[in-house]
Amino acid sequence: MDELTREFLIESQEGLDRMERCLTDLEERPRDADLLGDIFRSVHTIKGTTGFLGFKRLEKLAHAGENLLGMLRDGKLLADRPIITGLLQLLDGLRSILKSIETEASEGEGADSALIEQLEALQAPVLAQAKQPARIKATVHAEPEPPPAAVHVSSQVPRQTKPERTAPVAGKAPDEAEPEVSRPRTQTAGTAAESTLRVDVTLLNRMMNLVGELVLTRNQVLQATAADPNMTLLSRRLDMVTADLRENVMKARMQPVSNIFSKVPRIVRDLSQSLGRRVRLQVEGQDTELDKSLLEAIKDPLTHAVRNSLDHGIELPEDRVAVGKDPEGTLKLRASHEGSHVVIEVSDDGAGIAVEKVRQKAIERGVITADRAAQLGERELLQLIFLPGFSTAAAVTNVSGRGVGMDVVRTNVEKIGGKVEIDSRTGKGTTLRLRIPLTLAIIPALIVHSVNQSFALPQGALSELVHVPPEQAAQAIEWMEGVPLYRLRGKLLPLVFLDRLLMPAGEHKMATERDNFIAVLDADGRRFGLVVDGLADPEEIVVKPLSAVLKDIGLYSGATVLGNADLALILDPSAIALKAGVTMSVREEAAHGGEEDAEAVKGLEYLLVEAAGRRAAVPLTEVLRIEQLPVSRIEYIGYRPVLNFEGQLLPIEDTGGVLAAAEGDPDTQIIVVVCREGTRHVGIAVSHVLDVAAGADLFEAGTSQRTGGVTLLKERVTGIVDLGGVQALPPGLSTVEQRWNQIAETVA
Amino acid sequence: MSTATVMYPKASAEAVTLVEVCSVRLAQTWFGVPITHILEIVGSARPQPVPLAPAYVGGLVHYRGDVLTTVSLRQLLGLPPKEGTQDILVLECSSGCFGLLVDSVGEVLTVSSVDHEANPSILDERRKTLFAGAYKLKDKLLIMLDPERLDPMRLSAAQAG
Known part of the structure; x- marks a missing residue:
């Protein structure tokens, strides 16, 4: 397809999209001259250009529509419901021809005569009236058709020699000279045309790729320079610019x-x-x-x-x-x-x-x-x-x-x-x-280890993680005719050993000889546990496509480069389920739902944590993830501890005094439970995560009133962390850069 | 040159063309790849293995923001895998790019078409499909590789067939 035709297709499709919007508006405001003018121009531009490019079928149809639209614009007809329906059909007709030009490079076979006749029939009242001499006053205006879309290069082709039966009334002419832009009408036409630019999506993809590359290089630079105080400022600046650049390139792909x-x-x-x-x-x-x-x-x-x-x-x-x-x-x-x-x-x-x-x-x-x-x-x-x-x-x-x-x-x-x-x-x-x-190209993933390699597991499918140490493996993992199963809160979960799946011929350690980490996955309604040898940190990974040969294996959805410059294959949970033969009928799934509900009847589930010797409970439904990190990662805005998580600031609640206790040694590992509180996220600093358990209600003695703020967990009265009480961060720190500056200031 | 003309009258009838070839070593054998197909040479790489991939896939490497599939020449020729790192030729073929894992990269040589000879008939079928004849150099033979024939997509099709 040549450049001119492609350009024509893009412009026409944009024109038709605009026409569609206008038509639905027109139904409410049938006399709106601007709307009518806009619709007329869309069809007129198509007609003008098609003649030049030699698409006869399209020209004929557009011409029939233009006649009708001309009458509407001149106020000879009122855009009532049948007319709008007719115009919408015209729109569909034009679209289908454009589509066939795009896919088959020809207008395709098809009869438009019925539609053309219908469009002509809609003009009938005016045509009948036009025969009466009294109505022919439009002829006074001998002025030629004004260039309706001067901006469109293609429509300047002097092909519009056919006299318009519905020559425009002079008063409307200035409207038409208005430049057309490929933007919604609400924008000011002139500036939009000057400040926008069509860019090939592949170029944007390439840019996105390179930015991903830069992010990785930055991660490595940050790791390498962490020890050097002279480099701190430079690398922080690099970090900031990279984050900003990434944000902006992502924005460029946004619509x-x-x-x-x-x-x-x-x-x-x-x-x-x-x-x-x-x-x-x-x-x-x-x-x-x-x-x-x-x-x-x-x-x-x-x-x-x-x-x-x-x-x-x-x-x-x-x-x-x-x-x-x-x-x-x-x-x-x-x-x-x-x-x-x-x-x-x-x-x-x-x-x-x-x-x-x-x-x-x-x-x-x-x-x-x-x-x-x-x-x-x-x-x-x-x-x-x-x-x-x-x-x-x-x-x-x-x-x-x-x-x-x-x-x-x-x-x-x-x-x-x-x-x-x-x-x-x-x-x-x-x-x-x-x-x-927000974007497909970067997804949160958990990095897992198996067969001495790293793999990325998309977090979207991950519902929880269970650790089975070697000494417990014999009881915890049960076998049913060679099928490994795990009892997850009393319910059997089929297990898939990743190493056995990936290397069916290899020698594998028994579950009792190593640590087992079960990633409980939920892929398209199939629930199963994927057993891996080790877990690493969650990372925001940049998805890179795989070559066709590797895609054909069917287990991997892509690959990514990790912060330490290692490559990792991205596992596809539903493909693994399929390959391992995990299927789940609707009946089972519903039963599973019932099981969850049965637990809900008993009481909410809580994450039991310990902060500086005291036990506390966090509602499990609010827990997003659990992070382990050195206490040096915690920064302060004024007196408020915060965690900078890839440009997102997380306020840290430290009622247990975990941060204070760890102050002396910057390498001390602390655990932050990241929770959802309304629409914001907050972190709770704890020293240990103990268990997940269902809480039972407690009642005040005497009044038998249900007590708030505490629950019975593992037969001990445990306070529930008040997430709502975590103070919000000061407003106005809207951009990453501002946040950074603020932190930089407070840190300095 | 005159001896060549006598020995290969057919070649002399055509214009003598000079080709630039990058030599690569695999165990004791030297191979040649036309430099027009080489995008880049990446030294001492350690490709990431891909479990369950076809055997000829040498793994993945990170190349300019993309993840590149590599083909192990050793595996294709039935040689045992090499310990340690290998060099990678990033090759361009009609269906895209891929990496070719070799033991080491030699130098760029200019060879003349008069020294070229097609695959000998006694070569086994597998090698016949992979090699594109050889150039007779003074001290050795330089076996030519055709990037199009090493393309992983084509190899997988050949394997399936």
């Missing part, structure tokens, strides 16, 4: 979510018409940015979610009135940043999911037993709609009223390392939350 949100109004319009719903769409956080490839990946899940909300969430207008709601339902799309994630919410104020019906259906379909179902809480029941098999359209649409393709939504989002959460209240509505990582 606003409005790129995919802009498709939604059309879907809402079409669906609400065909389903007889009345829906108002609210969009928030359109300018939240996300990596381009991730944006592509969530396009389908988002569409699914919107369809679901309209199809099963929002009720028919009369039903809404009957329950005292506004006949017009609201569908809200919201994008926002939350830590290192972008959260995309699709919420409706519809009927919500009838949890009882989900329960019934689950039992009926044999997904869970009636006993289990009775134990399950509302939240667990809602999770069932994500199970494959639970979401076959016919089965669910008429029962639970939700669930079509929900497993597809979950699979797609999890594929890119994201998470899906659902929240629903009967009669009030449903909120689906997609939690998407």
Whole structure:
């Protein structure tokens, strides 16, 4: 494909995207001259350029559309619903031809005559009137068609000789001279055109790669110069610049979510018409940015979610009135940043999911037993709609009223390392939350050792780690006809020994002769324990693709370079599960959910920690990870201890006095339990992590009131760490650089 | 040159072309790779092994921000693996880049097409597919390697077939 055609395709697609946005707006403001002008220009530009490039089919179709649009723009017709539907069909027609040009380099075979006729029929009222002499006053303006899109080089081709049947009225002409830019209309046209630039994605990928390289080199420089006081300042500066550069290159790959949100109004319009719903769409956080490839990946899940909300969430207008709601339902799309994630919410104020019906259906379909179902809480029941098999359209649409393709939504989002959460209240509505990582190229991973090598295990699939020392291995690891199993809180977990999987022919130490670390993985609903020889630190790794030969092995999803310059292969948990034959039926998985819930009935689970001789409990659900580090890593802002974790500052709570106790020796290892508190993260300094146990409620003697702040753990009354009480960091430290400066000052 | 003309009248009919070749050693044998295919030479590397990879894969190395798959020439020729580090030729072929693990890299020689001879017929089939004839140097034979034939993708296809 030559350069000119490619350019044409890109511009036309952008034009059509803009047209789509304008058309849905036009339905609300049918007389908006700006909108009409914009739509007209999009189609006109395509028509002008196609003539030049020789795409006859496209030209003919665009011409028919242009005629109709001309009349709308001149106010001879009002953009009513049938006309907008016709124009949307025109848009689809143009798109499909463009697609065929892109993929097959030809316009393809296809009859547009029906569509052209339809577009002409829509002009009929005007054409009929035009026969009456009184209406021919437009001819007064003999001025030629003004160049509608002067900025587009391609449209200057003097091909528009065909006289416009709908010559523009003079008053509208200045609008058209307005330069066109490939940006949303809200931006000021001139500046946007001057300050933006089209860059090839492959170039950005290469830059990202090189920055990853720089990060690694920096890590090595930092390690090498750590001992030299003269280099500290220099290496700190290098560290800062690298972090900043990385952030900015990542930003260059970012696109606003409005790129995919802009498709939604059309879907809402079409669906609400065909389903007889009345829906108002609210969009928030359109300018939240996300990596381009991730944006592509969530396009389908988002569409699914919107369809679901309209199809099963929002009720028919009369039903809404009957329950005292506004006949017009609201569908809200919201994008926002939350830590290192972008959260995309699709919420409706519809009927919500009838949890009882989900329960019934689950039992009926044999997904869970009636006993289990009775134990399950509302939240667990809602999770069932994500199970494959639970979401076959016919089965669910008429029962639970939700669930079509929900497993597809979950699979797609999890594929890119994201998470899906659902929240629903009967009669009030449903909120689906997609939690998407900011970028694909850098992922958090746990480095593990096996067969004398390092491997990276993506943390997205990792749910917990269990250490089985050699002397306990004989009892802890049980065998069932040659299949190793581990009892994880009373439940059998199939084990996969990584060394045996990777080197089936090699000699392996028995589990009783070495330390065993079980990484409990959850890959696409398959739960298993991967046994490795050793664990290293978690690292943010830069994913590098593997050559096709190695990809074919099927166990590795990529490779990465670690901080110590070693290479590590990135393990693919679901491929390992598949290779090792770990499968889990829906029945088992649901049963597993039930087991968790049964524990929840007993009481919340807590992480039991010890800080300077005292025991304390941290709610396990809030624990993100546990870090072991030398006390010298802790820095201070004023008197507040903080941990700089790759540019993210973590306030450290030290009520136990662990930091003070370790003060004298900078090499003392301390443990920081990183917890979630609302939307922020906080760290708790402890000296040991003891165990995980279920807590029991305690009651005050006499009043029998449930006591807050303490729980019964391992038959001892244990205080619960108050995460909310951890003071927030001073606001205003918004950028990494500012934080650094602040730290630099306080350290100096 | 005149002797060459007498001995190889066919070669003299074509124009004599000079080729620059990088010589590499493997055990006692010298091999040649046309320098036009060499992107870079990386000295004393220790590739990271890839469990379960085809045997001819020598492992992975970190090369300019990418992870490069290497092919072990020793393994391809059925030689025992070498202790310690090896040198890597980063080669370019039609399907991308890969590394070739050799014992050591020699020098760049200019050889003449008149000294080239095709693979002898008694060579075993495996070697016939890997070698692209040899140049007769004064003191030794320089066996030519064709990067296209060493491409891991092609090797895996050959293995499957």
